[in-house]
Amino acid sequence: MDLGGLLQDRVVLVTGKGGTGKTTYASAIALLLAARGRRTVLCELDSQRPSLTGVFGREPDFHPLRVAPNLDVCNLTWPHTLVAYLERMIRVGPIVKAILSNEMVRRFLDFTPGANEIVTLSVLADLREKYDVVVVDMPASGHAFSLLDITRSALGLFRAGPVRARVEELRVMIQAPTSRMVLVALPEEMVVNETLETLARLQGGQLLGGKPIVVLNRAIAPSLSAAEKTLLDRLSAEAAPGDAEEFVAAGRWDRVLEESAAEAQTRITEALGEAPILVPPSGVGGNPREVVRSVAIQLGRHLGVSKHDFTWGA
Amino acid sequence: MMDLDAWLAKTKLVVCVGSGGVGKTTTAAAIGLRGALKGRKAIVLTIDPAKRLANSLGLDAMGGEPTRIDLSALPDAGGELWAMMLDSRGTFDALIANVSPSPEARDRILKNHIYRNMADAFAGSQDYMATEKLYDLASAGRWDLVVLDTPPVKNALDFLESPGKVVTFLDERILSWFLAPYERKNVWGGRLLAGTSAFMFKLLGYVFGKEFLDDLAEFLQDFRGLYDGFRHRHQAVMSMMRATDTSFVTVCAPNESSIDVARFFQVELAKRDLPRAGVVVNQVHRCDAADDDANAALGAAVARLSTDLPPATAATLLARLGRAHVRLRALVEAEHALAGSLRAAAKGGGFYQEVPRIEGEVHDLTSLRAVGEYLFGAPAEEA
Structure with a gap:
């Protein structure tokens, strides 16, 4: 699988099941694109406790914050997104304030189905005009679809009028071939299931123009020989291995990791038509900053960026 | 120390919460099975079971209906185990039928243009629908133990708030405010609204388009009759959640992000006065030191x-x-340190139990029972 297409992309949505490493990959991709000279903004969507804080050492705000050359980060919080949307539609500050200070209107906006998705997408479109590329750290695949689906369902809800006109623009944006999803998967059955479901929904490019990229994170490359497997089986089958049981159990654990990585790779390759990008476990522990650095070095090889080409923060 | 069988014996409703991928479905199924083994009539409501677990439970053959699991492989099971998968859209239509004062009112809503587009948004909120279904099952009288495996939610306990959101929006005050210009128009043939409201309406029309406001008004007029039904339903669901025989179990795995979410859940449950039974840490690795x-x-x-x-x-x-x-x-040590931080943070929040990672996948009743043995077998620490 080739990552080169990312260099022309305008919108990159990074998603996957919970705990797969979405924030890590969104950050690494944003750093690499910035290192290649793309003016990049990395966004989190209305996060109560932004994960990007751990990576960049500063809490992202609604207003983009510079964290590295060519790279800004932000957190698209409600109601800031709503204010931005209303200002774009009405263009008179005091009137926007008047609307938002009315309790009935606020409750109305809170309830209107899809309001949050429409304004979020609209703000992403605004950012896309200001930057070369917008990278989004999405909450989870399901949420990614509610964001994309709104460009369809809102057309049913708004039969005419300014919201409909804006939604039509947003639909054109996400259907452009430069709008892409990056799916982060792990070699675990449930995660692979969800990845395949997501790929099936993206089939045909109706929702998102670009071809999805799949990264298989924490995948161990197979290295056990047939003879080693035989010996491990024999050790496991020993009725009373005595005190060596902890070694044999560790060996079986190691083998399961290897085999589930191979199985995940096969299943994803079948669905995608090509092999996913494999990234081995970082082995650098839980420090988000170090994990991002390690992943960026891995992905950088596919994007022509060496580890000396990217730096960030203090 | 705490005997979890004693806890389960006096519990009628178990809600498993936690982030995705931590074995929540397995825990829910293991709790249901344990109940059945103890002679209870248990049902597990699940959202998205792993395929092999679903197959072994016979869930593949069913569409949103309670299905009885064949326990003949476990001759010591004196009770019953049922399972069902959540059918969001079906649950939502049933809810509408339930709160409608008459079949005519129901049909008018179901045909409404705005409703049809909105229903997908609501039915899409599986969390809301899961709560609804849970209420149905718990009040059906057919089961004496109901276990819910909640969907992973973005903002923690959203699923408890969704019904409240409908009730808040649809309260009489806002309905009257919104519908005033439309109703008066019906009587007098023109809009009589003046002052702030008229101004606001003009602005809303500017933002949303007049067509949408007209559509919405028509919808709200039809929906008005359903308001009392929604409110009663919401109150009933909330009192069920706070009942003394209801228990929330927070499930996590020994990794930083899921433990973080678990800590957050414990705090949020306490804030909302919801009954916390305890914390289960799944998939814990075990390995002795070697000499x-x-x-x-x-x-x-x-x-x-x-x-x-x-x-x-x-x-x-x-x-x-x-x-x-x-x-x-090294992994075992790291997990141990993480779990320790959770144990400290969960103090006063019920039991704390670790379940080791099972070699191979949990995909049949025997391995599910083995999970139950770990969960219930050893007396749990009091967190």
Whole structure:
């Protein structure tokens, strides 16, 4: 699988099941694109406790914050997104304030189905005009679809009028071939299931123009020989291995990791038509900053960026 | 120490919460099965079971209907185990039928243009629908133990708030405010609204378009009749959630992000006065430290079993097992430290129980029962 297409992309949505490493990959991709000279903004969507804080050492705000050359980060919080949307539609500050200070209107906006998705997408479109590329750290695949689906369902809800006109623009944006999803998967059955479901929904490019990229994170490359497997089986089958049981159990654990990585790779390759990008476990522990650095070095090889080409923060 | 069987015996409703991928479905199913083994009539409501677990429970054959699981492989099970998968859209339509004052009112809503577009948004909120279905099952009288496996939600306890959101929006005050210009128009043939409201309406029309406001007004007029039904339903659901025989179980795995979410859940449940039963940490790795004896025993066993294998095999596998053991021990230590922080933070929040990672996948009743043995077998610590 080739990552080169990312260099022309305008919108990159990074998603996957919970705990797969979405924030890590969104950050690494944003750093690499910035290192290649793309003016990049990395966004989190209305996060109560932004994960990007751990990576960049500063809490992202609604207003983009510079964290590295060519790279800004932000957190698209409600109601800031709503204010931005209303200002774009009405263009008179005091009137926007008047609307938002009315309790009935606020409750109305809170309830209107899809309001949050429409304004979020609209703000992403605004950012896309200001930057070369917008990278989004999405909450989870399901949420990614509610964001994309709104460009369809809102057309049913708004039969005419300014919201409909804006939604039509947003639909054109996400259907452009430069709008892409990056799916982060792990070699675990449930995660692979969800990845395949997501790929099936993206089939045909109706929702998102670009071809999805799949990264298989924490995948161990197979290295056990047939003879080693035989010996491990024999050790496991020993009725009373005595005190060596902890070694044999560790060996079986190691083998399961290897085999589930191979199985995940096969299943994803079948669905995608090509092999996913494999990234081995970082082995650098839980420090988000170090994990991002390690992943960026891995992905950088596919994007022509060496580890000396990217730096960030203090 | 706490006996979890005693806890389950006095519990009628169990809600498993936690982030995705931590074995929540397995925990929910293991709790249901344990109930059945103890003679209860249990049902597990699940959202998205792993395929093999679903197949073994017979869930593949059903669409949103309670299905009885064949327990004949476990002759000691005196009770019943049922399972069902959530059908969001079906649940939502049923809810509408339930709160409608008349079949005519129901049909008008179901045909409404705005409703049809909105229903997908609501039905899409599986969390809301799961709460609804849970209420149905718990009040059906057919089961005496109901276990819910909640969907992973973005903002923690959203699923408890969604019904409230409908009720808040649809309260009489806002309905009257919104519908005033439309109703008066019906009587007098023109809009009589003046002052702030008229101004606001003009602005809303500017933002949303007049067509949408007209559509919405028509919808709200039809929906008005359903308001009382929604409100009663919401109150009933909330009192069910706070009942003394309801228990929330927070499920997590020993990794930083899921433990973080678990801590957050414990705090949020307490804030909302919801009954916390305790915390389950799934998929915990176990591995003992090795000593010289173990090394010697391994060396002897490898030598004895590798005589017919290529000469290098014994040495490479030995080295490999040594490295794997070091890595697994490091993982065990790291998990132990993480779990310790959760245990400290969960103090006062019920039991704390670890369930070791089962080798191979939990995909049949026997392995599910084994999970139950770990969960209920050893007395749990009080967190």
